[in-house]
Amino acid sequence: MKNEKLNKILITGNEAIAEGAIQAGCRFFAGYPITPQNEIPAYMSKRMPEVGGVFIQSESELAAISMVMGAAATGERAITTSSSPGISLKQEGISYIAGAELPAVIVNIMRAGPGLGNIWPAQSDYFQATKGGGHGDYHNIVLAPSSVQECFDLTLSAFDLADKYRNPVMILGDGMLGQMMEPIQTKGHRPHTKGPRSKNQKPWAVTGCAGRAPNLVASFRMAEGEMEKHNIHLKNKYDEIEEKEQRFEVFYTDEAEIIIVAYGTMARIAKGAVKNLRAKNKKIGLIRPITLWPFPKKAFAQSPRPNTQYLVVEMSNGQMVEDVQLAVGGRCPVEFYGRTGGGIPSEEEITKIIYGKDV
Amino acid sequence: MEKTFNLPQSLVDIPTHYCPGCGHGVAHRLICEVVDELGIRDKIIGVAPIGCAVIAYKYWDFDCCEAAHGRALAVAVGIKRCRPEAIVFTYQGDGDLAAIGCAETIHAANRGENLTTIFINNTVYGMTGGQMAPTTLLNQKTATTPGGRKAKFEGYPLKISELLAPLPGVAYIERVSTDSPQKIIAAKKAIKQAFVNQQQEKGFSLVEILSPCPTYLGMKPPDAAKWISEVLSKEFPLGRIK
Numbered sequence: 260m261k262n263e264k265l266n267k268i269l270i271t272g273n274e275a276i277a278e279g280a281i282q283a284g285c286r287f288f289a290g291y292p293i294t295p296q297n298e299i300p301a302y303m304s305k306r307m308p309e310v311g312g313v314f315i316q317s318e319s320e321l322a323a324i325s326m327v328m329g330a331a332a333t334g335e336r337a338i339t340t341s342s343s344p345g346i347s348l349k350q351e352g353i354s355y356i357a358g359a360e361l362p363a364v365i366v367n368i369m370r371a372g373p374g375l376g377n378i379w380p381a382q383s384d385y386f387q388a389t390k391g392g393g394h395g396d397y398h399n400i401v402l403a404p405s406s407v408q409e410c411f412d413l414t415l416s417a418f419d420l421a422d423k424y425r426n427p428v429m430i431l432g433d434g435m436l437g438q439m440m441e442p443i444q445t446k447g448h449r450p451h452t453k454g455p456r457s458k459n460q461k462p463w464a465v466t467g468c469a470g471r472a473p474n475l476v477a478s479f480r481m482a483e484g485e486m487e488k489h490n491i492h493l494k495n496k497y498d499e500i501e502e503k504e505q506r507f508e509v510f511y512t513d514e515a516e517i518i519i520v521a522y523g524t525m526a527r528i529a530k531g532a533v534k535n536l537r538a539k540n541k542k543i544g545l546i547r548p549i550t551l552w553p554f555p556k557k558a559f560a561q562s563p564r565p566n567t568q569y570l571v572v573e574m575s576n577g578q579m580v581e582d583v584q585l586a587v588g589g590r591c592p593v594e595f596y597g598r599t600g601g602g603i604p605s606e607e608e609i610t611k612i613i614y615g616k617d618v
Numbered sequence: 619m620e621k622t623f624n625l626p627q628s629l630v631d632i633p634t635h636y637c638p639g640c641g642h643g644v645a646h647r648l649i650c651e652v653v654d655e656l657g658i659r660d661k662i663i664g665v666a667p668i669g670c671a672v673i674a675y676k677y678w679d680f681d682c683c684e685a686a687h688g689r690a691l692a693v694a695v696g697i698k699r700c701r702p703e704a705i706v707f708t709y710q711g712d713g714d715l716a717a718i719g720c721a722e723t724i725h726a727a728n729r730g731e732n733l734t735t736i737f738i739n740n741t742v743y744g745m746t747g748g749q750m751a752p753t754t755l756l757n758q759k760t761a762t763t764p765g766g767r768k769a770k771f772e773g774y775p776l777k778i779s780e781l782l783a784p785l786p787g788v789a790y791i792e793r794v795s796t797d798s799p800q801k802i803i804a805a806k807k808a809i810k811q812a813f814v815n816q817q818q819e820k821g822f823s824l825v826e827i828l829s830p831c832p833t834y835l836g837m838k839p840p841d842a843a844k845w846i847s848e849v850l851s852k853e854f855p856l857g858r859i860k
Contacts, residue, residue: 286700287696287699287700289696313699313700315695315699317692317725318721318722318724318725319721321686321688321689321692321721321722322689322692322695322721322722322725323692325685325686325689325692325693325696325722326692326693326695326696326699327696328683328685328689328692328693328696329665329683329685329692329693329694329695329696329697329698329700330696330697330699330700331696332683332693332696332697333696333697333700333701333704335700337696337700351686351689352686352689355684355685355686359684465663465681465682465683465697466663466681466701466704467660467661467662467663467680467681467701467703467704467705468659468660468680468681469660469661470660473678473679473680473681473682474681474682475675475681475682475683475684476682476683476684477666477675477682477683477684478684479672479673479684481673
């Protein structure tokens with residue numbers, strides 16, 4: 260078709276997120292260096308000026324997320340990226356962004372913790388990402404890419420969801436996904452707009468009050484009953500998101516006796532194991548949550564067999580497993596296997612855990 | 619008879635929540651008078667702090683955005699970089715700007731961000747109950763220095779304006795006071811300069827206002843004003859710093 264060039268490029272997961280943001284029309288980046296996500300600010304520092312956008316290397320993560328809050332308050336699509344320890348610092352601003360109902364995208368390329376931990380891939384920030392993270396009664400929408408292509412595609416979705424619900428959206432990847440290279444198609448389905456940036460497209464934005472009543476972006480609600488009213492409003496929004504936005508992939512779950520549940524890099528590895536085992540006639544499948552919040556409960560509404568066993572595999576000591584247990588609701592057994600601190604379960608390891616030997 | 623003293627168009631006509639003799643009301647009004655005189659109400663965006671002035675936007679009749687404690691300048695940077703045609707200012711107290719927001723202040727100034735900052739120095743944390751601020755004087759009693767601030771344990775009053783002045787990105791710094799009508803007129807002139815600088819894209823401008831907090835100084839309003847003039851202004855001298 261005309262103008263439908265398939266732009267195939269070889270790129271890292273980190274760079275795919277950055278390019279996805281550019282193609283989503285994001286024109287503001289602020290961030291602070293931390294491994295293993297440094298490819299994102301490096302890419303943005305080159306790319307943002309090309310499209311008339313803003314790149315700022317901030318003095319801290321605290322400053323970066325507040326800069327994003329300011330940019331988002333003007334109606335601009337804005338992003339900040341970091342890795343686990345840096346994301347802990349960003350929780351202050353994320354809570355304010357949630358309270359003020361601003362759209363913003365936050366990327367966490369997870370490394371092992373707690374504390375400084377190390378720079379190896381991990382999935383140990385699941386609780387922090389999906390259960391709020393900062394103070395107060397709120398939720399991020401959390402998207403978990405499992406390939407470099409998905410790093411790109413889900414970044415586009417992240418900005419759309421953030422705008423649709425006026426809510427922070429977190430992309431939760433890990434060091435392996437961020438660093439690995441794969442060919443992806445960028446499809447060129449978003450125009451590369453070069454400034455001037457979007458003007459006044461969001462009626463609530465602070466842009467100067469010419470021709471309208473003044474706008475206010477704030478999370479503070481001091482008058483009696485006002486905060487509870489706001490919390491109920493947020494709850495209703497979260498309920499709507501839970502109903503409409505659950506995303507997941509099911510892989511070979513027909514007649515499955517065993518279903519592995521994994522996300523991100525871990526799902527990628529589990530998929531390899533499932534493929535090999537199916538080739539050997541083992542009745543095994545995979546459920547891969549793509550939205551971690553809202554958690555895709557719908558994927559667990561019915562089990563292929565009354566006695567299907569679920570095995571949750573994570574690069575942590577067991578965090579998502581709690582949501583799987585809730586979703587399965589005691590109907591079927593839910594087991595867990597994980598490695599942590601930078602350890603990653605291999606296909607062989609998963610197979611051995613399930614069958615007690617090589618198959 | 620002609621009315622010569624009117625409510626600025628940018629100031630909302632409601633009573634404020636501030637204590638009697640507090641300097642915030644005067645500072646709010648001066649900003650609004652300047653906004654009117656420069657004709658920038660249509661394109662000004664204020665960033666409100668955490669502290670007693672947390673709801674300053676209730677009194678300012680123009681676009682405003684909240685910031686977490688200390689992060690006003692980071693929020694302002696995000697706004698201004700996306701909307702360079704807007705006039706963006708922060709309004710911050712001593713705890714907000716000089717303690718928890720010290721990094722944001724120094725780095726916004728050092729990047730020469732084309733912003734205006736109105737810095738209210740009343741030497742205490744007002745909203746939380748009169749605790750020691752970075753600008754609290756030696757021997758000054760506060761809720762957390764019941765025996766007075768001692769250099770050995772709490773260090774010295776932090777002169778953030780003097781600290782910022784040598785940075786090349788800083789265009790203008792002036793320290794003013796609201797303890798007398800004459801000084802209020804001078805304060806307004808400085809505030810106006812700080813906004814004009816932004817219009818002329820000169821870089822970072824800051825006006826430090828020595829402002830009375832009678833409640834937590836434990837003084838009557840006239841005594842608090844006198845204390846600023848006779849005591850506080852000795853430690854924090856008024857005038858152009860840069």
